Amino acid sequence: MSEFHPWLYEARGQKAVAALAKNGFDALYLPSAAQAAEKVLEYVGPGAKVGFGGSMTIKSMNIAALAEQKGAIILDHNRPGLGAEEKMEILRAQLTCDVFISSANAVTLEGFLFNVDGNGNRVAALSFGPRKNIVVAGINKVVKDLDEAYERLKAYAAPLNNKRLSKPNPCTTAGYCADCALPTRICRIYHILKRKPSLSDFTVIIVGEELGF
Secondary structure (H helix, E strand, O other), X not given: OOOOHHHHHHHHHHHHHHHHHHOOOEEEEEOOHHHHHHHHHOOOOOOOEEEEOXXXXXXXXXXXXXXXXXXXXXXXXXXXXOOHHHHHHHHHHHOOOXXXXXXXXXXXXXXXXXXXXXXXXXXXXXXXOOOEEEEEEEHHHEEOOHHHHHHHHHHHHHHHHHHHOOXXXXXXXXXXOOOOOOOOOOOOEEEEEOOOOOOOOEEEEEEOOOOOO
C-alpha cells in the first residue's frame, strides 16, 4: 500500500459515511479493523444476546470471542457441531437478539446497503427485529452505485463465497456469476436498504482496510 492509499480510503469512506448519515443511519469511518472492533464492543455488555450474520469480515476481527469475554451470550449458527434443529433455533433467535453484527456485500456512495442472501436470515435481521444492528464494511466494499454493487457481487463476492462454502455452482469454475438455477444456488434474496429502517437502532462502520469478501 502506498503512502496515498490511506488518504484515498478515508476520502471514499467519509463520503459514504456522509451519505449514510443523510439516509438516517448512525455512521462513522475508522482507519483500522482494531478500532472498529473496539467500537463494536462498546455496544456489547454482560448478558447481551449477540447474533452474527456469518460475515468473514466480522470473523476476521474476532468479535465473537471478544464479546464472549465481556460476558455476552453468543448466537452463532455456524458453531461447529450444531444439528439442523439447533442451527434453526439460533437463526430464529438472532432475529430478536440485543445486538446483531454483520457486514454488507456493498455500501454505495449514495448511502445504500446492498446484500444478497441464500437463507435470508441476515437481511431479515437487518430489516427488523434486533434491538441494535451494527454493520462493519471494509473500504473494498464501498462502491459508486447499485450497478457497481451488482457487478461486485457477480465478479467477486459470489464466486468467493461459493468457493468458501464448497458449492458446486458455475461461478466456482468460471470465477464469475452465471445467474445459475441450481438447487445449490446461494444468491437468492437481493436486499437494498436505501434508508435506515424506521424502528431500528442502526450503526454502520466503514473501515479503512480491505476486509472480507
